[in-house]
Amino acid sequence: IAGITQAPTSQILAAGRRMTLRCTQDMRHNAMYWYRQDLGLGLRLIHYSNTAGTTGKGEVPDGYSVSRANTDDFPLTLASAVPSQTSVYFCASSDQAGANVLTFGAGSRLTVL
Amino acid sequence: AQSVTQPDIHITVSEGASLELRCNYSYGATPYLFWYVQSPGQGLQLLLKYFSGDTLVQGIKGFEAEFKRSQSSFNLRKPSVHWSDAAEYFCAVGDVYNFNKFYFGSGTKLNVKP
Numbered sequence: 001i002a003g004i005t006q007a008p009t010s011q012i013l014a015a016g017r018r019m020t021l022r023c024t025q026d027m028r029h030n031a032m033y034w035y036r037q038d039l040g041l042g043l044r045l046i047h048y049s050n051t052a053g054t055t056g057k058g059e060v061p062d063g064y065s066v067s068r069a070n071t072d073d074f075p076l077t078l079a080s081a082v083p084s085q086t087s088v089y090f091c092a093s094s095d096q097a098g099a100n101v102l103t104f105g106a107g108s109r110l111t112v113l
Numbered sequence: 114a115q116s117v118t119q120p121d122i123h124i125t126v127s128e129g130a131s132l133e134l135r136c137n138y139s140y141g142a143t144p145y146l147f148w149y150v151q152s153p154g155q156g157l158q159l160l161l162k163y164f165s166g167d168t169l170v171q172g173i174k175g176f177e178a179e180f181k182r183s184q185s186s187f188n189l190r191k192p193s194v195h196w197s198d199a200a201e202y203f204c205a206v207g208d209v210y211n212f213n214k215f216y217f218g219s220g221t222k223l224n225v226k227p
Contacts, residue, residue, distance in 0.1 A: 004156075031213040040122070042203065042219035043157075050213055090156055100145050100164075100207040102215060104156035 003027070004105035006091050012111045013081050021076040021108045023091030029103070031094045032074040033058075034066060036087040037107070043090065049074055081112045115140050117206050119218035126194050127226045134189040134221050136204030145207030146187040148178055151220075152200045160202075163187065174198070199225045 007022045025032065030051050035043040035058075045058030049068040063085060065077045074093075078085055091105040116139045126132050138144060145164050149157040161172025168180040178189045187204060201222045208214035 033213070040219060043217040045215075048213060092157075094213060100212050100215075101147070101159055101162060102149075102157070102205075104149075104158070106154075106156045 004091055004093060004103060006089075006105035006108050008108060009106070010109040010111075012113065013078075015082055015112055016080050019078045019081055019110065021078075021089055021091075021110070023074045023076070023105060024072050025074075025091075025093045025103075026072065027093060027095070027103065028071055029093035029095040030071075032068065033092045033094075033102070034064070034074070034076045035090045035092065036060065037090060038087050046076065046089075078110075081110075083112045086110060086112045115144075115206060115208070115216045117204050117216050117218040119202075119204055119221050121221045122219070123222045123224065125224040125226060128196050129193050132189075132191045132194045132198070132223070134202050134204075134223070136187045136189065136218060138185050138187065138204070138206045138216075140185075140206055140216075142209060143182065144209055146178070146180060147205040147207065147215075148172065148176070148187070148189050149203045149205060150174075150200050151203065157203060160189070194223075194225055196225045196227065199223055 004025045033048045034046040044060045047066040049055045052071045089108045092102045118137045147162045148160040151157045163170045163180045201220045203220045204218040206216045
């Protein structure tokens with residue numbers, strides 16, 4: 001089934017540790033995104049990538065980094081996790097040919113202690 | 114600045130009753146408009162979208178939404194709610210000039226009473 005795969009589904013992490021959330025899509029969408037979802041705040045964009053080889057900062061990029069080595073993969077790295085990064089993280093993709101519609105992964109729940 | 118407001122954080126309706134979820138936006142032109150639904154533990158799923166044309170759009174699961182330019186609104190409706198509609202609903206605006214820019218509301222959580 002075409003879509004977005006995120007891993008891990010859930011993770012508990014000690015503060016200060018490095019963590020990479022994985023995201024893979026098989027729809028050949030140009031653009032990919034990372035959002036975090038926090039209660040009462042909706043979805044906030046962390047980083048995005050318009051196409052392979054390019055990335056950009058979203059609304060809340062501090063403490064996170066991304067890379068886009070190819071079309072399918074868009075990992076999100078927390079270099080040194082802090083408790084405020086406890087959240088649910090969603091990877092999404094879109095294609096201009098698909099008229100701006102976002103397709104979301106199932107999310108990764110991260111708890112930083 | 115662009116923004117999306119969903120004024121109702123929680124709504125409870127009885128099964129079989131009608132539903133309307135409110136969404137107002139601030140945007141310099143007519144945007145692309147979306148409603149997404151998120152079931153517990155799941156990602157967001159597109160319910161419907163408006164790009165142009167008929168201001169009343171039909172979506173999946175019996176939902177519809179009406180774009181009202183004069184009110185900068187895009188309210189979601191369903192004539193008869195089912196227990197399986199209990200979820201969180203997000204309104205979103207897509208930037209017509211940048212296909213990869215989206216603005217989300219903070220969501221409305223719908224509870225359905227039996």
